[in-house]
Amino acid sequence: MNLHFDTSHAEGYSSNSQKARVLTEFWVKDNAYCPGCGTIPLYQFENNRPVADFYCRQCNEEFELKSKKGNFTNTVMDGAFETMIQRLESNIVPNFFLLTYSAHWTVNNFIIIPKQFFTFSIIIRRNPLPPHARRAGWTGCNIDISGVPDAGRVHLVKNGTEVNRTTVKEAFNRTSFMRKQKSDAKGWIIDTMNCIDAIEKTTFKLSDMYAFEEALRRKYPNNNFIKDKLRQQLQNLRDKGIIEFISPGVYRKVQL
Numbered sequence: 001m002n003l004h005f006d007t008s009h010a011e012g013y014s015s016n017s018q019k020a021r022v023l024t025e026f027w028v029k030d031n032a033y034c035p036g037c038g039t040i041p042l043y044q045f046e047n048n049r050p051v052a053d054f055y056c057r058q059c060n061e062e063f064e065l066k067s068k069k070g071n072f073t074n075t076v077m078d079g080a081f082e083t084m085i086q087r088l089e090s091n092i093v094p095n096f097f098l099l100t101y102s103a104h105w106t107v108n109n110f111i112i113i114p115k116q117f118f119t120f121s122i123i124i125r126r127n128p129l130p131p132h133a134r135r136a137g138w139t140g141c142n143i144d145i146s147g148v149p150d151a152g153r154v155h156l157v158k159n160g161t162e163v164n165r166t167t168v169k170e171a172f173n174r175t176s177f178m179r180k181q182k183s184d185a186k187g188w189i190i191d192t193m194n195c196i197d198a199i200e201k202t203t204f205k206l207s208d209m210y211a212f213e214e215a216l217r218r219k220y221p222n223n224n225f226i227k228d229k230l231r232q233q234l235q236n237l238r239d240k241g242i243i244e245f246i247s248p249g250v251y252r253k254v255q256l
């Protein structure tokens with residue numbers, strides 16, 4: 001990957017936002033590969049296709065690109081709220097590439113969030129545009145990526161350094177089992193992953209997980225078996241290679 005944008009593509013554009021759009025799109029087209037199967041290059045959809053920007057001809061994964069100068073905050077602006085909700089309901093959300101770049105047009109971070117991490121709870125409705133706006137009443141949405149666990153943020157480039165492609169493929173694919181899950185089951189997996197992320201140690205105990213019982217009880221007031229549920233999710237994550245069982249009640253995060 002060449003981490004410098006090819007600024008010749010921006011000749012003839014005057015506005016910075018247009019330049020940024022053109023340069024980031026060209027960069028992905030010229031440098032990105034499919035994190036699912038490793039195929040190079042990715043192909044661009046025709047402009048204004050509402051669902052995704054790029055796709056892989058080998059495995060048909062689809063990708064939407066969001067880019068930003070500087071660092072990403074936890075909130076990423078997306079399109080119309082209703083469209084996003086409909087996409088989630090019909091299960092046609094693409095994977096999201098998040099690209100951040102420096103003032104000198106070089107890539108800082110390039111992250112893929114696999115589509116299975118998009119749930120209703122991270123899509124936040126924005127206020128409708130005011131009456132004097134050109135598109136008065138239009139309501140956009142933000143994606144709150146603070147709710148996406150570490151397993152759902154796969155770096156292809158981290159702090160200006162490319163990550164090994166085999167690691168990226170493994171990290172991208174190890175959570176694909178979640179795609180077949182109903183939203184309840186997926187919600188529990190994501191909550192459990194977020195609890196594990198909140199534990200600062202690599203090796204942790206069941207009692208560390210039980211410390212989240214009260215918080216989870218508030219989220220799932222009708223579930224009287226939070227501890228059982230957590231143990232079940234830990235087994236599930238062990239079976240998928242996201243954590244390891246070290247000894248009874250002791251677990252370790254699998255670092256890729």
Ligand SMILES: [Zn+2]
Pocket residue numbers: 034035036037038039056057058059060061
């Ligand atoms: Zn692919």
